[in-house]
Amino acid sequence: MKARPPGSAQPPPTRITVFQEKNSGREKIAGINEFGREIEFAQIININDALPNLIDDPESYISDRIEGDLVLSFLKHPDLAEYLVRVCNSQKIPVITAGKKIPGAISPFTCCGLGRHQGLGHYGEQFGFPEFEVITADNKIVSLIVKRGASCGATWEAAATLIGKDPKEALQTIAREVQYLCTADPAAFDPISGKSALHYAGEVHFHALQKALRGTGAIKIKN
Known part of the structure; x- marks a missing residue:
């Protein structure tokens, strides 16, 4: 630390x-x-x-x-x-x-599903629902800073694999990268979302990256 x-x-x-x-x-x-x-x-x-x-x-x-x-x-x-x-x-x-x-x-369903709660100190600021800060140039991701991520470290490790990719390719691969690294019980199932822990982890990271890319204006992504 x-x-x-x-x-x-x-x-x-x-x-x-x-x-x-x-x-x-x-x-x-x-x-x-x-x-x-x-x-x-x-x-x-x-x-x-x-x-x-x-x-x-x-x-x-x-x-x-x-x-x-x-x-x-x-x-x-x-x-x-x-x-x-x-x-x-x-x-x-x-x-x-x-x-x-x-x-x-x-x-939370998974460690990367933790929302923001009062009283969690520095842990709550850094770990939970993923948040990214992305910089693109020439249609490539040149910087991807993890502002908040999974306590297992999967967010940071997956982000490192996306440098140099074009934004659409990064969106297509981030869920798979996270699921490969995810330490959640693969048999875990959330009856509310209807998703397994691995599926859920991949999806929240996809949406976090999508939100960050939209913020740059470098790519327009439909819902």
């Missing part, structure tokens, strides 16, 4: 605590480390135990005191995931449970 320049008057880093099972959040942690700015990990709590189907004592796995400004939950066991949200709510710490809808949590 990139450090704040000396003497900067920016707000302090956002401190994040991660809960995961058997390193289930490792790709997101790596992406945040590589592409995040002004973010620190307060704790990374990894549960490696073989878990029973029913957990009567979730407090034996999760402390009732959590550090940090924001919690990212990659817990798969419903008893643990729901208990963690209750603890976070009691401490008024926002908690994100991407791909798992839990009352009291912010629950």
